[in-house]
Amino acid sequence: MKIVVAEDQGMLRGALSALLDLENDFEVIGQAENGKQxxxxxCALSPDLCVMDIEMPEMSGLDVAEKLKELLHPCRVVILTTFSRSGYFQRAMKAGARGFLLKDSPIDELGAALRTxxxxxxxxSPELALSFWETENPLTEREQEVLRLAAAGLTASDIAGQLFLSAGTIRNYLSEAIQKLExxxxxxxxxxxxxxxxI
Incomplete structure (x- = not known):
């Protein structure tokens, strides 16, 4: 089973790759330090699996999973995270990720998960599953997009220009999001x- 490991922390990336390489049925054929890489x-090496961190420079693990789904690439994505955020889990599942595990899981647990x-x-990860199903994202995709742009420092008029909507419509989306999130x-x-x- 050919694997690419994507993790921006060099030591963790090296350790994870070395541990996976010890397994007879795994072969780490590439190590990436950011999402774009x-x-x-x-795309170049066509691995069977990619073990990927969520928060990486250039593209997040979720961005990569979404892009692979769009490209109909057969590589299966397993997300490794320190974050038990329900939004990440929902986005990962929507993007077609096949696994979602905590970074502090024992290596044999990771091995078993990769084989599955x-x-x-x-x-x-069982610890993650429970918390994820408890918190459902109340925002529509458009509200998420507007909030993401607002988080990047754009004004209502800037966002309106970018999304080809009126500033009034953007203000409505923002006030909806504010209400829904209390x-x-x-x-x-x-x-x-x-x-x-x-977001």
């Missing part, structure tokens, strides 16, 4: 959405 490597995924199954204001709404991994 991971995507290029997957390679055989067409899914693998989710936030005090736009900044609070952005904070809540980021904490849950919804």
């Amino acid at each position: 991971a995507l290029d490597m997957i 995924v390679s055989q067409g199954g899914r693998a989710v 936030a005090k204001n736009r900044i609070d709404a952005i904070g809540i959405a980021e904490k849950n991994g919804w």
